[in-house]
Amino acid sequence: MANSDINIENDPPAPRKHGFPRRLTILLVLGVVLAGGTGFYVYFWLTHPIGSGPASPKVAVENYQEVWSERPVVLLGFGDSITAGFGASPGKSFFQRLLKNPEDEFQDLKEITLTRVLPNIEGINIALSGSTSLEMVDVLLPKIETYPEDTFGIVIASIGGNDVIHMYGRTPPREGAMYGATIEDAQPWIENFDTRLTHILDEISTHFPGGYHIFLMNIYDPTDGIGDVVNAGLPSWSDARAVHGAYNDVIEATCKKRDDTTLVDIYQEFMGHGIHSTQFWRSFYHSEDPGYWYYDNLEDPNDRGYDSIRRLMLNRITDVIPGKL
Template sequence: MRIRKTRLTIVCFIGILAIACAGFYVRYFMLRPIGSGPAGPEVADESFRKSWSDRPVKLVGLGDSVTAGLGADSPDHTFFQRMIENPSDEFVDMQGKSLSSVLPELTTENLAISGSTSKDHLRVIEDRLSLHDPDVFGLVVMTSGGNDLIHSYGRRPPKECAMYGATMAEAEPWIASFRSRLNDMLDKVTAAFPGGCEIYLADIYDPTDGVGDAPSVYLPHWPDALAIHEKYNEVIRECIDARPNVFHVPLHETFLGHGSHATQFWRSTYVAEDPYYWFYENIEDPNDRGYDAIRRVFLNEIVDHSSLRVSDKSVAE
């Protein structure tokens, strides 16, 4: 009788442990809660209390689906549109913080295309970006390179601008081509604005939070993924550093802790105040809260670096 009770106790303990382990796995490895409310860094109030400039300014969006806005809950919640003006349901802390509120002569054009690669972006710049009048100042926001890495999701052999699954040896010439292409893009964008322009170029985020375990985002294993990803981001930073009018927008850093491991409190990337997933259901694009964070990061970089804020002595801080 005593042996039976002992066995029953052991079986019950194992059962409870199995249930607890299953619950832990579901909670911290499978669930992707997105949270609610504002996301991303604060944007200072004082930067938007006065007009920055009376110059004609053209805001141009270039790049892929991140700048196009795929995954946002509505067209006015894309990061590009939220930069221009606040939506009707804007968060309290961002009300009044938009480019249209400080640039009265602002016009806009978004040339970004969902699903496009860096080859497509060069063609768009060459074919669709107009030569502007010298009195127009350009503000250009750009995301490029992410689709070069993630396409075609391991379904086909890797190739340039669709290199998913490539080895570093295979990727090296494609990375070199990206460097040449990105330099060409930045030079041609600058040339399209003879009156001056600033380009705000984002690096590429990582939906695995720096772990590199592609199956966690439902993609095939890719051993060299993180190394190739980092090389692409190195190229982006090199091209930025070579030009005084191009500025780095740190999406990679901003999104760490908001990917597939967002809830895992034991990781160094864990963000206790917002342990939520910022990616859309297709993995490669942001969700609505992710776009809020991107809008804030771009605005902060523009606030920190734009010559427009001091071009008019009457509003210089």
């Protein structure tokens, strides 16, 4: 018994099986989950791959094989930085590409320009980056010259976007700089925009006694319709979608009631190419091209975005201008 007692007392304690490995495993799993979650967030919320190649939509090139008219035509650019081409590489704004292909033009639109079908077209772009609809009345309208009766006008316009987004929450909201406004506060300004937009279009028409047509863009949404402006790096704005939507409603209604104005729907075309373009679970996800179409400042297009607007314009112009000429 004594020996037995001594043996029992001197036996080493039983090892604690798997204790350290279990903790290590848990830490490793947590690390993997954290790293994966971080990578997921960075890629799907913070990373914006632009992609490459032609943007959408496709253009019916058969409509650009024969001359539409030998008549003198003016292509007039009117509006804000989108029409001015802010952020585009040299020669790659949509306005420039309507008239002349860049050297590295995509194969599907080589030699597809308005110059090809309207050999006597002249481009004049008076658009001013940063301008609001109020400033367009005071600054841009007086710059439009009156053209001879043998000249037809094709007017390309982007109006109203800066009214909505300025001054990015840095100042209290006001008319022409509504960022942060409630829809109730903005309602009188929206009504004024309705009246002002009609005045702008009416005034443009007086400068083309030989005929004209206006192609008016609506306002796109870099948040892809979600309205999470904080994720776009801007201050919170709970009524952003409501105010933005009200302005687009005015633009669409104005186009519908005017025979001389056609809506160019960049809002819908750019949907899914904003800050959520990589999020494959969204209904707007473009699996064939999830590219980001906005410039570094968020409010203007990049080269691929300008390519898309150029294509939209070519299609809308094809719908209208050959018949009018």
